[in-house]
Amino acid sequence: MSEHSPKKPGEKEYWLDKQANVMKLVYGLATICALSIIAEFFVHRHVDHPWEGLFAFYGFYGFGACVILVLLAKELRKLIMRKEDYYDE
């Protein structure tokens, strides 16, 4: 399987086929992320627990959680990954 789009002859080109458009989405996401942090200055945040009140707590926590999740899962792979037919003998 190639990384390049195996566009069939005569098939229409999709917007997402262009790498530049994908990057537009990425920058769009980064912009919205930034906006959501800026919004903290304008929105009253009701807080049930002091940790919640830390600046951009949810943003940092979500980002950190996902990075830790993925990096730990990669390590987990070394421990538990086997060939596809491991149980099939």
Place this chain on the structure above:
Amino acid sequence: MSSMMPFVIFYLGAVAALLLRGKTRTVVMLCVPLIGAFNLMHLDSGVTIDFLGYTFEPVRLDKLSLLFGYLFHLAAFLGIIYNMHEKDTLQHVSGLAYAGSGLGAVFAGDLITLFIFWEMLAISSVFLIFARRTNRAYGAGMRYLMINVLSGVILLSGVILHASETGSIAFNYIGLTGIGSYLIFLAIGIKCCFPLLHTWLVDAYPESTPGGTVFLSAFTTKVAVYALARAFPGTEALIYIGGTMAMFPIFFAVIENDLRRVLGYSLINQVGFMVVGIGLGTDLGINGAVAHAFNDVVFKGLLFMSMGAVLFRTGKMNGSELGGLYKSMPLTTTFCIVGAASISAFPLFSGFVSKSMVMVSALEEGHPYIWLMLLFASAGVFHHAGIKIPFFAFFAHDSGIRCKEAPWNMLIAMFLASVICIYNGSFPALLYSMLPMPVDYVPYTSAHVLTQVQLLLFSALAFVILKLTHLYPPELPSVNLDSDWIYRRFLPYVTGCLGGMIGKVDRLIRSETMTIMGDLVAMIERQHGVKSTMSKTMQTGIMALIVFSVLLAFLLVMMI
């Protein structure tokens, strides 16, 4: 008013599905949940039967059982539409019987009735797994059956002990008070996928047919959640068990290649939230658990439907083999994204209004670390179910697969499920009005919307950055070991070794015995065999001489 027990309608439907074929069968099957729901609206409460000194209550109606009752009718209706194209009688009969068993269990007012339907759930549903008709499905189905039937046996033992301790078989609050209650707790825990007891689910569900998995995802675990909410609300252990359940499966989900197995892990993760809510035992916690169970059946069903459609059209389910399907299946892609947004708890989608009830309750009850775990799990579920599922199936690199859009009946089922996800997320009042406890929770506050959006956006940003920097683990054709390794590899290995050892000892004893016997025979042969000392033939004269000598010797001795 009606007094038809809800499960009877489904069991009769199963018989009809067995006898009928073609369009007639489809129409009859579609009518079953509709008639069932109508019956439920007009159902009489509580017929009790006294038998052998115990009170049996086959149908108990209250807000909790009714909510699950309507939910199961809805799930069955969606599942039947989704599976309409299917000609396989086995799946139709099994699906209806399974839904009926789920209804029987949630309306059970006594523990014996619960036990009967507990076992019926296992027996009726295993055929949905066998229906895939592959060796893998057969093996997984047998393991599924053994573990689920075992859960039933443990339940029955617990019920017998509990009845002898308390003198009652009523299915009400039990709590962890005696050995019987612990057994009941364990039996529910198996069906509820407590950590280490969970592997039957991720083993068997992905091996079922496209439609079979949609049915399977709806009933068994939710019956277990219902049973916990009924018998063990406020049990502190559940808070920690649920927190673990919400956490550990996401690590497996990130590296799993089979996308329906990824959904299996995220099912356990979502049930974890419900278990925490039940463990907290507050009005908000219980309401959150039950509301989330309702939403989960619909959005998890929707996600399994979209993946089932992909499997149906392409014959593939591994992330490593899929990609770019949005070009061929744009509607399925859209519905999958709705399901993904709902499970990730985006504002306006159903998860948003129910998951947070459990989390707020955890904070209010003074469990900030559990709250942090649930928040981690929320980011994680967005990561693997919200992004990974749609991304690797429909986007990622183009696999070159071009196929038809899903059949129209699958699209209708997915459309209806999407509508319910968005409706419940945007207008939660109807769902809240059905909850067992009074509700004074407001999901749409500016703080909640903003914080949740931040959490999700930054999780998405993390995914994008990890993907662009190639730190994200690629989808690889592989199997990941889980605790089922213990009974699939370790125990067979140990018994194999034991068997081998016993064999060796046995062989040694046999061969030693044979040698000793051989020696013995040879010795006897030497003494008594042909021409040996003891079997020599002698002449009469010699005999007479010997006798004469003996007598002479005797005479001499006597004379001296």
